[in-house]
Amino acid sequence: MAVLPTLPKCPSFTIFSSSSSSSSSFPSYRTTSFWCCATTQSQVAVVNGRSDGEISQRNEIRLGLPSKGRMAADTLDLLKDCQLSVKQSNPRQYVAEIPQLSNLEVWFQRPKDIVRKLLSGDLDLGIVGLDTVSEYGQENEDLFIVHDALEYGDCRLSFAIPKYGIFENINSMNELAQMPQWTVEKPLRVATGFTYVCTTELALTFSFFLLGTIFLHLLFLAIEFRLSLYQLGPKFMKENGVKYVTFSTADGALEAAPAMGIADAILDLVSSGTTLKENNLKEIEGGTVLESQAVLVASRRSLIQRKGVLDTTHEILERLEAHLRAVGQFTVTANMRGSSAEEVAERILSQTSLSGLQGPTISPVFCKRDGRVSADYYGIVICVPKKALYKSVQQLRAIGGSGVLISPLTYIFDEETPRWRELLAKLGL
Ligand SMILES: Nc1ncnc2c1ncn2[C@@H]1O[C@H](COP(=O)(O)OP(=O)(O)OP(=O)(O)O)[C@@H](O)[C@H]1O
Ligand SMILES: O=P(O)(O)OC[C@H]1O[C@H](OP(=O)(O)OP(=O)(O)O)[C@H](O)[C@@H]1O
Ligand SMILES: [Mg+2]
Structure with missing residues (x-):
């Protein structure tokens, strides 16, 4: 028999969601299914x-x-x-x-x-x-x-609320949680595409409907096998003290939901923030659920x-x-006059932008003068980040560097990467 992948246990979380929420009347949005x-x-x-x-x-x-x-x-x-x-x-x-x-x-x-x-x-x-x-x-x-x-x-997965109306002065999750507007009957409505059901916990919901003030009828007792709701959003809301909240799902263009009256807030991916801005929405302090x-x-x-x-x-x-x-790193080579490799190294390491990845490589440049082979110059090789490139060139020149050549780097292979060691350790290999 097929076995479902192991599902994590979500903390039990009361979400006041009901199929009679306003979103159900809009075909493109659906409540929890x-x-x-x-x-x-x-x-x-x-x-x-x-x-x-x-x-x-x-x-x-x-x-x-x-x-x-x-x-x-x-x-x-x-x-x-x-x-x-x-x-x-x-x-x-x-x-x-x-x-x-x-x-x-x-x-x-x-x-x-x-x-x-x-x-x-x-x-x-x-x-x-x-x-x-x-x-x-x-x-x-x-x-x-x-x-x-x-x-x-x-991008980041963030809560966003309108800039206007009751949210005008709300700028943090804490302030959102403190708003008196959210109650059992009227929870904060959040539209999101991040709706994965995370637990098989079953909740028995008894629904009683009251018809008028005279007739009290139990119209029906509904047992909903409620696979306790969405993962990231509800967990986050609970941690932030937002007690009364309901989530509805939508496939795209979520930013329209508040203006259409379908939701009070949204939980969606944000990158440049342009889509939020163009739809009169704002992120709030502490409202980022995940950096991605x-x-x-x-x-x-x-x-x-x-x-x-x-x-x-x-x-x-x-x-x-x-x-x-290697991205954003350049190899810088230059020649420098000097009496020894150590002396050249002293000069290079006295500069802040010339230390390279592990230190400069310095090799003698041999030439023949008066029948004698000698090394008056030294070739130096260092790696320099793009943003420090010009400063490095200036510093090299200042200590006597000449013939500076710069080329982009394709790869920097170092010792075995920490990520690989971590992978082996976690796999127990
Ligand atoms: N605005 C964004 N800026 C940067 N990366 C994003 C942005 N939106 C989404 N992403 C990243 O790209 C991934 C794929 O997003 P993409 O919009 O291509 O697909 P989708 O939204 O899952 O599907 P579709 O838009 O077709 O319904 C997301 O899971 C996220 O990691
Ligand atoms: O902060 P921004 O740079 O403006 O980007 C954010 C938008 O990008 C994604 O939508 P996408 O373009 O993928 O469309 P979709 O809603 O159809 O997935 C996301 O759902 C936001 O709507
Ligand atoms: Mg998308």
Whole structure:
């Protein structure tokens, strides 16, 4: 029998959500649809037909990359910069290869499906935003973040409220929580696309309806198997003391919800803040639930059990690290007159911007004068960050440097990376 991935236990959390909330009257927005979410999970499990701990029988290693959207192009660019260009014979083809990595298949998928397929065992590795891992990964222990900072796709998952009306003077989560407007009957309505159901905790809800003041009728007793709500948002609201809150889901253009009267606040990704500003919304102090950027994520089971996944992950990680370290760094070479390498080193290290990564490399430049070979000059090589480049050149000149050559760096391979050591330690290898 198929077994669902391990689900984390959410703290029990009372959310005053009801299907009679105003959002239900708008077809593009829907209130909490527990059954729908539950079905999605079961489908994943049934499709897999595998229990936790097992991996599927296939030989090739599979890497999932975003097929569309804002992560797609940047992901391909990053891999190209790491000399791991993806070869796709046709843009409509969802499978591709990276010739440098043997036995690896690239599968283009929607970001959320990459996470789902890592969980189901249909992918071994993937590159997506941390927000997508948090939302669709359900904190499942099988998901292993191999590299947590690929330095693109930066955004944050934040609460935003209108700049006007009752929110005009509200500027922090604390102030939002203190607003007297939110009650059991009229909770704060939050629209969000981050709606993953996180726990199978069942809540029995008895609904009594009062008709007028004369007739008190129990119209019906509804038992709702309420798969206690959304993960990131509710947890965050609880931590911030917002007691009365209801969440509704929407697929896009969330920023319209407050102005349309569908929600009081939204929980969505923010990057430049332009969309919020254009829709008269504002972020508030303490309202960021998660900072996100692109990450490399792996299935723990695949890393341990599937032949070659660990080695391939090591190579990808090394190339990523080496490339990301090199971004924005330049190699500076120059000649400098001096009596010895030590004396030249003294002069260089007296300057603040010339210490390089581990210190300057200094080599004698030999020339023949009057039939004698001697080293009056020394060639120096240092790495300099882009922002300190001009200052470094000035400092080099000031201590007698000449013939300064500057070239960009492709890779900086250092000793074994801390991330790799951490990965091995966490896997118990
Ligand atoms: N405004 C943004 N700026 C930077 N990165 C973003 C922004 N919005 C989203 N992202 C990152 O890019 C990822 C993919 O977003 P994208 O908009 O392409 O897909 P989606 O919103 O999940 O799907 P769709 O928009 O097709 O419904 C997000 O999960 C997030 O990590
Ligand atoms: O802070 P900004 O730079 O303005 O970006 C924020 C917007 O970007 C994302 O939407 P996207 O463009 O992906 O559209 P979507 O709502 O259809 O996903 C996000 O949902 C915000 O609406
Ligand atoms: Mg989007």
